[in-house]
């Protein structure tokens with residue numbers, strides 16, 4: 106079985122500092138990376154910044170800064186965010202790095218060699234904010250201003266010499282590919298829009314610009330700058346040292362297991378990127394997943410709308426794990442989701458403090474008092490115990506399958522239900538009334554501790570620091586977390602000492 110897993114986030118434009126939408130993509134990618142890691146995979150997790158193009162050049166000009174200096178500054182805030190979000194990314198790529206430029210120019214040469222690129226002239230609409238070309242029927246006029254219908258971004262007319270990529274030629278091969286690989290574009294709900302876009306007919310794509318200088322030069326034609334999306338998409342292979350396809354990274358990790366992106370950039374990843382790769386005779390990634398948007402006051406966050414939620418402020422106020430938990434649980438994965446501070450506080454109080462934190466505290470306090478601070482030794486499971494314990498082993502494959510279908514909602518529901526059942530089990534079994542029957546008392550404590558252990562393992566991809574903190578109860582370390590072992594009902598070493606731990610989550614006083 107292929108035990109390598111390569112996951113990527115979009116590389117972010119360093120035109121302004123990161124917001125909650127960026128944090129969301131990264132946290133979700135980290136969730137998958139951590140899950141695969143504890144499931145025994147070798148994981149390569151890539152993120153970074155997309156630094157070329159007119160959008161960035163203009164943003165730097167506005168600040169009167171040298172473009173590279175401007176990129177250095179903002180790219181650093183994205184890099185710092187990977188630490189703040191506790192991401193396990195293995196690499197952080199910047200498209201201004203030499204390793205990347207060389208890859209892009211090599212890919213260009215391959216396309217040229219295969220006669221996939223020709224020189225002509227582009228006349229049409231361009232949105233600098235989206236870095237995208239639009240047809241007439243994709244444009245509307247509002248208040249005398251032309252904007253792209255899909256993104257509402259302003260467009261400008263471009264009339265200049267340009268190299269073109271023979272995208273039209275790949276219409277049929279792409280449709281065949283989608284048919285043979287029905288999971289390539291996910292979720293399913295977004296697949297049809299891509300397929301109908303391709304079926305409507307693909308026109309050759311302008312892949313160079315002459316009117317500005319901030320980007321990677323076309324080999325042997327210094328006046329042209331390579332289209333920023335051709336440049337940016339290549340990051341997924343330049344980070345693996347493409348064109349050196351014989352090196353370990355490339356051999357182990359290409360094709361990528363999952364390009365995780367926002368739905369706004371699906372066309373680039375599900376149409377242009379596979380077409381470039383087909384044309385260059387490079388294997389295609391296994392899957393592109395377009396997640397929904399984080400909305401603030403029911404609208405997509407953007408600088409111009411002034412509704413940006415700053416992840417750093419939220420983390421300062423509530424801590425990182427509550428934010429990670431909240432985004433993963435409350436935004437139904439695949440759909441748009443509105444977020445609010447009020448719901449975040451509810452989540453902290455009910456799920457984290459009451460359901461999880463309280464369960465950990467209750468059972469450890471009880472065991473310290475009634476089992477000599479030790480994991481009970483003499484136990485005999487009955488069917489009540491096994492029915493709650495076996496749920497994990499019975500669902501091992503099911504959970505894996507759901508993760509491979511990016512069904513995060515299933516994963517989190519499984520945890521929330523298990524927490525609810527564990528609390529109910531402890532209440533219903535009333536171990537405090539079993540002091541005359543030590544084997545029964547021991548078994549209830551052992552069963553509940555096992556469940557705390559299993560749930561903490563499962564929570565690791567979502568709230569890693571808190572899960573590690575909870576596992577201190579058993580002296581377990583990060584390296585001990587293995588997904589497979591949630592199927593084991595006798596994982597905890599009988600007779601080992603139980604440690605008291607600090608409160609995991611403080612409740613928020615909503616009257617403050």
Ligand code: MSP
Nearest residue numbers: 115116117118126130155337338366367398399406
């Ligand atoms: N640079 C391109 C991506 C190139 S990938 C080869 C880009 N950058 S971006 O910074 O504008 O946005 C990157 C991603 O951030 C989006 O695709 C999406 O994943 C995420 N989000 C940005 N705003 C978002 C929300 N409001 N909600 C959720 N995610 C959104 O596009």
